[in-house]
Amino acid sequence: MSSVYEEGENVGLHRFALFTASCTVFLIFVGGLVTSTESGLSVPDWPTTYGWNMFTFPLSKWVGGIFYEHGHRLVASFVGFLTVILAIWTWLKEKRRWVRWLSASALAAVILQGVLGGLTVLFLLPAPISTLHACLAQTFFCLTISLALFTSPGWKRGLPVIKREAESISLQTLCAMTTGAIYLQLILGALMRHTNAGLAIPDFPLAFGRIIPPFTSDKVVIHFAHRMGAVIVAAMIVWTFSRIARFYSDYRLLYRPAMTMLVLVCIQLTLGALTVWTAKAVTPTTAHVATGALVLGTSLLLTLRAYGMVVVKVPANFRGAL
């Protein structure tokens, strides 16, 4: 096992990437609060805040919706700052070129994300820009998780070798499909939030008292698509978990995130229902956004680990010997 670089630096960079990813979850939660409290335009200018430099805006003026919007901008700036440090650190110390480029991608994403956030304020929250802002937030979160994983000592020591007979759909493919489905579902969720379609179908579990609602508007279509997406994602997660619980339960690097993902999706479904039942109360609605990000992050982690583990395919009649 050859070390890529000094052990101390290695752990430090990994921990810093982990910290950045954790702060990103918090940032997504705060961003969700801005939308849930409808505070997105309470600060009408950007990058200034009511004409002040955003970093010198007086604390006494953080009132009403400004608290959420300005708070979001500051947390975002902090995450941006962390990403700059992460990128510099990675470029200086990391020997794997692709990891360096991954950190540069994270930096580019966070800069673009900041610009999109500003544009959505200046153009008064147009749905395409706001939705893109929400989707890029999830993409950036995925990049920080990937960086945290790839810089971890465990990843660089090499993940365990798994011996399995050939499967019609490999574990790697199944995990990737699940992650893709979750990402698509988050895009639908963002579209629903930013087109104000969250209550387009006001009842749950039925839709206007029926299983299939009358598609009277685009908002109903978007909302119903998100509900159908939830069913598909939940099924994919159960399928993935079942596969891992049955064949890979000895590998805690797979089993733990699979179990976490299963628990998170149950919480997420409950929060989705609560969002409708409480007519988009701030707490469940915002928690629904943040938990969605956590489901995606966990699934991505599982997928990357599944690809990182070397799977040796053996014939079926050798199975008993494994």
Place this chain on the structure above:
Amino acid sequence: MHKRLLFAFSSILLLLLAVSCGGGGDKTTELPPGAAPAAGGGPAAPNATATVSGKIAFEGTPPPNEKVQMSSDPYCNMHAKDYPTLETVKVSDGGLENVIIYINNPPNATYPTPTSAVEINQENCHYSPHVFTMQTNQPLKIKNSDATLHNIHAFAEKNPQYNVGQPVKDMVNETKFPNEEMPLPVRCDVHKWMGAFIGVFHHPYHTVSKGGGSYELKLPAGKYEVVAWHEKYGKQTQMVEVMDNGKADLNFTFKADSKPTD
């Protein structure tokens, strides 16, 4: 190699910091120019010598207005007692206030744009007036009399969107709406309870019901479709015909349990 990288990253940081810096908080913003003319190129506006007046009556027990929670801003909270609820349904002497009354079929004419400004004031975290009308391209003065920040956000669909911050007490902004829009909702995103409605017309035949639900419209002679619009109960329409220097009574009745109409 490392020096070049550090230089590149430092440049990005400096650029971000520079972009985030701004001047003071006392700018005045206006809508972009390019406004449409106030009216079509018809003949000169006829003399409005007839009077249509009446009462917007309210039947039933007024529904309670939504309570206002101002604790998110200490300044506003000091005035919370003055405005414990929204002003959605305001009834006095059996009449409904804040109803916009206007005609749907004004004579085809070129109506001069008033040069005098209409004013909306943000005072004690409350819009005054709550409902008002104005003409297209007429100046609208927006004043902040509060020692707290407000943003005034017009949710326009037929006019350019408008969202301006007023962080300083006594700050005044001026804007114009080039297109007819009825209603044009206004909201403060900082203080969610603050809302107002504007009726923007290319003609001068519009007003808002006052205390007791009374109103008066000055019109040229003719037959008109008169509309009464309320933010909760929607529209009602009646026809009226008036002669030069004539008078007509025209009353509307909104019921407490009636469903809103478009």
